[in-house]
Amino acid sequence: MLKRKDLLGLYDCSAEEIDEILTEADAMYESLDKGGKCGNVLRGKTLITLFYENSTRTRTSFELAGKYLGAHEVNISSAASSVQKGETLIDTGMTLNALKCDFIAIRHPMAGAPKLLAEHVGASVINGGDGMNEHPTQALLDMLEMRRRFGKIKGLKVAILGDIKHSRVAKSNLFGLKKLGAEVWMYSPATLMPQGIDRLGAKIAKSREEAVEGADVVMGLRIQLERQTGGLFPSLSEYSKFYGVNDAVMKYAKPGAVIMHPGPVNRGVELTPALIDGKSSVIVDQVTCGLSVRMAVLKLLSRYREERL
Amino acid sequence: MKLIIKGGTVVTAEKSFKADVLIEDGKIASVGKIADSGCPVIDAKGLHVLPGLIDMHVHLREPGFEGKEDIESGSRAAVAGGFTQVCCMPNTNPVCDNAVVVSYIKNRAKQVNLCKVNPIGAITKGEEGQTLADIGKMKQAGAVALSDDGKSVMNSQIMRLGMEYASGFGLKCLCHCEDAALVDGGVVNEGYNSTLTGLKGSLRAAEDIMVARDIALAESLNLPVHICHVSTYSAVEIIRSAKARGVRVTAETCPHYFTLTDDVITSFDTNTKVNPPLREEKDRKAVTEGLKDGTIDCIVTDHAPHSQKDKQVEYNLAAFGISGIEISFALSYTQLVERGEISLNALVKLMSANPACILGLEGGAIAEGLPADITIVDLSAEYTVDADKWYSKGKNTPFNGKRVKGKVKYTLVGGEIKYQG
Numbered sequence: 012m013l014k015r016k017d018l019l020g021l022y023d024c025s026a027e028e029i030d031e032i033l034t035e036a037d038a039m040y041e042s043l044d045k046g047g048k049c050g051n052v053l054r055g056k057t058l059i060t061l062f063y064e065n066s067t068r069t070r071t072s073f074e075l076a077g078k079y080l081g082a083h084e085v086n087i088s089s090a091a092s093s094v095q096k097g098e099t100l101i102d103t104g105m106t107l108n109a110l111k112c113d114f115i116a117i118r119h120p121m122a123g124a125p126k127l128l129a130e131h132v133g134a135s136v137i138n139g140g141d142g143m144n145e146h147p148t149q150a151l152l153d154m155l156e157m158r159r160r161f162g163k164i165k166g167l168k169v170a171i172l173g174d175i176k177h178s179r180v181a182k183s184n185l186f187g188l189k190k191l192g193a194e195v196w197m198y199s200p201a202t203l204m205p206q207g208i209d210r211l212g213a214k215i216a217k218s219r220e221e222a223v224e225g226a227d228v229v230m231g232l233r234i235q236l237e238r239q240t241g242g243l244f245p246s247l248s249e250y251s252k253f254y255g256v257n258d259a260v261m262k263y264a265k266p267g268a269v270i271m272h273p274g275p276v277n278r279g280v281e282l283t284p285a286l287i288d289g290k291s292s293v294i295v296d297q298v299t300c301g302l303s304v305r306m307a308v309l310k311l312l313s314r315y316r317e318e319r320l
Numbered sequence: 321m322k323l324i325i326k327g328g329t330v331v332t333a334e335k336s337f338k339a340d341v342l343i344e345d346g347k348i349a350s351v352g353k354i355a356d357s358g359c360p361v362i363d364a365k366g367l368h369v370l371p372g373l374i375d376m377h378v379h380l381r382e383p384g385f386e387g388k389e390d391i392e393s394g395s396r397a398a399v400a401g402g403f404t405q406v407c408c409m410p411n412t413n414p415v416c417d418n419a420v421v422v423s424y425i426k427n428r429a430k431q432v433n434l435c436k437v438n439p440i441g442a443i444t445k446g447e448e449g450q451t452l453a454d455i456g457k458m459k460q461a462g463a464v465a466l467s468d469d470g471k472s473v474m475n476s477q478i479m480r481l482g483m484e485y486a487s488g489f490g491l492k493c494l495c496h497c498e499d500a501a502l503v504d505g506g507v508v509n510e511g512y513n514s515t516l517t518g519l520k521g522s523l524r525a526a527e528d529i530m531v532a533r534d535i536a537l538a539e540s541l542n543l544p545v546h547i548c549h550v551s552t553y554s555a556v557e558i559i560r561s562a563k564a565r566g567v568r569v570t571a572e573t574c575p576h577y578f579t580l581t582d583d584v585i586t587s588f589d590t591n592t593k594v595n596p597p598l599r600e601e602k603d604r605k606a607v608t609e610g611l612k613d614g615t616i617d618c619i620v621t622d623h624a625p626h627s628q629k630d631k632q633v634e635y636n637l638a639a640f641g642i643s644g645i646e647i648s649f650a651l652s653y654t655q656l657v658e659r660g661e662i663s664l665n666a667l668v669k670l671m672s673a674n675p676a677c678i679l680g681l682e683g684g685a686i687a688e689g690l691p692a693d694i695t696i697v698d699l700s701a702e703y704t705v706d707a708d709k710w711y712s713k714g715k716n717t718p719f720n721g722k723r724v725k726g727k728v729k730y731t732l733v734g735g736e737i738k739y740q741g
Contacts, residue, residue, distance in 0.1 A: 122519050123517065123518075123588035123635045127588065127633075127634060141518065142636070205515040206510055207514075211512075
């Protein structure tokens, strides 16, 4: 039973909590597929999305998740808010709290910001990505996708390729997948591999082929252009030649392996266009899983809020 | 004016012995068995009488950042911590890079009249690392050393010139060691915990490279150099080997580097944010070893008080620094002496005799003729750290709630009781 005010990361979640979210999300997915009857469990509740970084899919996904469950929904983007006038995160949080909102989905460029907010508001805070720390709902949607494809997470081999160092997606996936019994392999240019990730449970591959060998899931991570201009790798073409995923690399994967990507994809960099649009790609379906997961998280956090009242 | 400290155990860097101390006209008149003569007496039975503690690396924030600390609150905190002398870093506003600011600090300290405050002048104008500050004039006004603390003088040629020119005035450079390009916005140690938290890390090498560079300059020029707040195991080793071949290098560290590891950053508590960052267990151990074998010469606090608004923000945005002058002795005693790492005499050496020696300050011993700068402590008193009760404006400490041993009972400066606990 998910018994927590906030969802800040998967590092602190138990396997049982993750499993409960995925089970609920799976039911949401099925309902959405059958025409969107998900109940009005959040009627009268308010969700605020507070985004300090640009986002299309995560933000829209949170907004619609709230709306589909009957909640009021308000957006605050940092450009339009008093953040521009120098208001601190804690002051912003206290203002939102005074507006009696129930949920805040926050995205912030700095690690730990959602935790700081959560400590100062009564609302349930959902981390929509904080710097290089965590992005729990992304990892949950990835796990939902895997669970729906393979029926289980335990025993899967998941290969994550790309900018591991700056990726909150890779880390949240690592924490969640390890808890549910999957094996997580990682591969990246050495400049994009963080220290100590192996101590957190990842297996670091020596080559693309080793990472992908026998994998059920191959996940590409988005390469931010500023990593290249910052000198972390020489050029996009060199990146795709040595670190991108293509048909030749996918030959090492298990037959029936799926290709995932948190999006937005740089076509021809992390993955070849043929793979993105090919049969093994589940990238588009991940978006629906994301909606389902966020609905499930809102519903379960709401249940805990009701219980506490 | 006479005063007798009676019945205590005198502890110097060399030895401990039962003795009374007679103070006359602000100076230590005699040490030994002293008969009552009707003058005031401090009963030091069961207490330890130490040469006044000296903290050669603090930030008093005045002028310019009085919201964080000022010379009065900082001095009050210093004497409460048992310190009779402090040396304050020049990263104020305006920067202490000229004789006027040096004089201002000296005058304010004189008005406040608590501990001795020795200003440290900037090596370069504005601490910008470009052109040398008026070093001679600052020396004349009372600066005791030079530092661009908060950053390294990145240009090695400027650093060389600074060390050379300063030597002409008998001043040492105190080097904050940090390769700016390599730090690249890092806020914690780069390693397992930076990856776990997603907080940007800074490599040990960022510190080590500049430690090695400043030692190389000192060695090539045959000049003395002092390395500030050593935090890495590798920097300890660089200093150790330099000392072994006769390089004139001295070094300091802070209580947090031999007490804490970066495991505490996983709470995202911004009071754990300090520069250089808290490192790992092998660093903590090596720093302790360095204190034991004399590689590291002294303990300083790098007392870095900040106001609440500087710390109650996202970890990345929070100011670097730990406020610590009121618990430095207790932390050091608890962590090092109580645990049997070093003797009480060695602690006196690290916190009083050596800093005096490194900067050529009067003090560091209890001997006839010296100024009566004396710290009296109760080593059996145990208490819980509570920053809310501090005199310092800076409540930013990761040690709140920690049980420590060793309480300052009296702090005497020039024979006057400036603090009684």
